[in-house]
Amino acid sequence: MPETTHVDYSTKIPNNVGLMDDQRVLKALEQWHPGYIDWWMTMGPEGFQTSDVYLRTAVSIDPKGWAKFDYVKMPDYRWGILLAPRHDGRQVNFGAHKGEPAWQEVPGEYRAMLRRLIVVQGDTEPASVEQQRFLGKTAPSLYDMRNLFQVNVEEGRHLWAMVYLLHKYFGKDGREEADELLNRRSGDDDKPRMLGAFNEETPDWLSFFMFTFFTDRDGKMQLESLAQSGFDPLSRTCRFMLTEEAHHMFVGETGVGRAIESTCLAMKAAGIEDPNDIEAVRRLGVIDLPTMQKKANLHFSLSLDLFGSEVSTNAANYYNSGVKGRFQETRIDDDHQLTNAVYPVSKLVDGRIKMVDEPALTAINMRLRDDYVADCSKGVERWNKVIEKAGVNFRLKLPHVAFHRHIGEFQNVKASPDGEVLSDGDWSKRKDQWLPSKADGDFIQSLMAPCWERGKFASWIAPPKVGIDNKGGDFEYVKIHQA
Ligand code: BYC
Numbered sequence: 286m287p288e289t290t291h292v293d294y295s296t297k298i299p300n301n302v303g304l305m306d307d308q309r310v311l312k313a314l315e316q317w318h319p320g321y322i323d324w325w326m327t328m329g330p331e332g333f334q335t336s337d338v339y340l341r342t343a344v345s346i347d348p349k350g351w352a353k354f355d356y357v358k359m360p361d362y363r364w365g366i367l368l369a370p371r372h373d374g375r376q377v378n379f380g381a382h383k384g385e386p387a388w389q390e391v392p393g394e395y396r397a398m399l400r401r402l403i404v405v406q407g408d409t410e411p412a413s414v415e416q417q418r419f420l421g422k423t424a425p426s427l428y429d430m431r432n433l434f435q436v437n438v439e440e441g442r443h444l445w446a447m448v449y450l451l452h453k454y455f456g457k458d459g460r461e462e463a464d465e466l467l468n469r470r471s472g473d474d475d476k477p478r479m480l481g482a483f484n485e486e487t488p489d490w491l492s493f494f495m496f497t498f499f500t501d502r503d504g505k506m507q508l509e510s511l512a513q514s515g516f517d518p519l520s521r522t523c524r525f526m527l528t529e530e531a532h533h534m535f536v537g538e539t540g541v542g543r544a545i546e547s548t549c550l551a552m553k554a555a556g557i558e559d560p561n562d563i564e565a566v567r568r569l570g571v572i573d574l575p576t577m578q579k580k581a582n583l584h585f586s587l588s589l590d591l592f593g594s595e596v597s598t599n600a601a602n603y604y605n606s607g608v609k610g611r612f613q614e615t616r617i618d619d620d621h622q623l624t625n626a627v628y629p630v631s632k633l634v635d636g637r638i639k640m641v642d643e644p645a646l647t648a649i650n651m652r653l654r655d656d657y658v659a660d661c662s663k664g665v666e667r668w669n670k671v672i673e674k675a676g677v678n679f680r681l682k683l684p685h686v687a688f689h690r691h692i693g694e695f696q697n698v699k700a701s702p703d704g705e706v707l708s709d710g711d712w713s714k715r716k717d718q719w720l721p722s723k724a725d726g727d728f729i730q731s732l733m734a735p736c737w738e739r740g741k742f743a744s745w746i747a748p749p750k751v752g753i754d755n756k757g758g759d760f761e762y763v764k765i766h767q768a
Pocket residue numbers: 402403405406409410413440479480481482500501502503504505507508590591592593594595596597598599600609650692
């Protein structure tokens with residue numbers, strides 16, 4: 286069967302890539318499948334594998350109406366391989382090969398590079414599921430629990446998307462990499478996940494929402510850049526992943542937004558005017574706004590590290606080779622080769638943070654990070670609208686890009702959220718004002734009691750404006766049958 290917009294459900298692995306006629310890859314994936322299920326059962330959402338969850342499953346790649354909703358037990362979810370439609374005549378749109386037909390096979394000279402990018406992308410997907418595996422137990426509502434599980438199964442599908450590329454285009458070493466993707470573990474001392482942020486804990490629901498807002502948004506930016514790839518199968522698979530990614534960021538933005546709303550309403554009802562009166566606010570069973578700011582500081586800075594170094598020859602090579610482009614590459618008005626162009630990069634010069642022009646080719650990571658920061662800012666402004674509307678005098682803001690960094694230009698400096706360079710001593714004294722302290726974590730943990738009654742929401746989070754799939758907030762999004 287040729288590639289279609291319809292998804293073939295007759296094979297064990299739903300797909301629109303004609304797996305029926307590609308027995309070699311079908312067999313390889315069928316062999317990988319039990320290991321995946323084993324991973325899902327041991328590292329996936331703990332305690333809910335037998336529950337019925339109201340999930341969306343992709344049934345088509347038609348942008349209008351690609352998903353259907355129904356109750357599914359997560360281990361029975363139909364993880365499929367879905368690529369966006371092929372565009373006839375698509376070209377490599379940037380770099381040294383600009384104007385050549387897009388590649389349907391992996392160019393030999395870029396094989397190692399492409400494999401590396403696909404493995405890094407693939408590694409983040411199961412990592413996030415591992416990080417979130419205990420959260421079901423403290424879900425603030427059935428609605429939120431369902432959203433967590435929706436994100437989890439889709440990250441599982443994103444792993445499948447990368448594993449398909451490895452099996453189909455990278456032969457024996459691709460199969461080995463696919464196996465390794467099931468062997469690494471988030472936070473493990475011996476076999477950690479590849480990128481920093483994916484070895485951190487997601488200890489509570491506020492972190493989960495911040496993670497889906499900030500870190501899934503890095504996912505969006507990276508997928509957008511890979512969707513520009515001259516390697517067409519990678520481009521197409523990333524394009525479809527992006528349709529799912531929108532929901533993940535929705536979960537994050539509305540999750541934090543609802544927590545803010547609950548806090549502001551409780552403050553108003555109790556007549557608390559000072560948002561910094563943390564003790565008084567916490568006594569109301571809601572999370573104070575300064576603590577939300579600290580969590581945002583943490584997750585934003587960890588996510589900035591995911592863009593790599595501001596100045597990177599790796600990034601220049603990816604771009605020049607045509608394997609990884611810029612955000613919305615084809616909409617940018619320039620030569621798409623960047624032979625003589627420069628781009629301003631924030632750097633540490635003589636102990637001061639300054640903008641310095643660098644060759645645009647080596648500043649590709651910086652540019653993507655700038656696009657990311659702009660996207661984050663818009664979301665933060667929407668949170669500020671919630672605060673403003675409630676009449677509370679407080680504003681959230683993104684910390685400076687030099688704050689709390691572990692990768693790139695600022696990894697060896699200590700800076701405040703305002704971008705002031707600090708001595709180690711000053712940093713140690715003040716860091717608990719800017720990052721969640723142990724006491725903050727303990728307080729948030731104290732609010733993380735499960736709230737699983739239909740239509741009920743934990744005190745610290747407001748109900749959503751609308752439910753999922755036109756259902757109300759009181760719909761039974763998860764029928765819990767605990768194992
Ligand atoms: N942690 O030239 P450099 C998602 C390494 S999230 C550890 O500065 P480069 C999702 C780097 O690998 C999106 N190591 O950076 C979200 C290199 O090592 P080698 C995931 C790091 O290579 C939520 C060395 O440092 N997708 O989808 O230009 C839930 C020098 O690297 C880190 C991608 O990331 C780090 N943070 O860029 C679920 C896209 N940063 O090669 C899913 C694919 C750098 O010297 N990946 N290093 O051994 C890439 O495009 C690039 O690998 C990076 C790094 C952007 C990550």
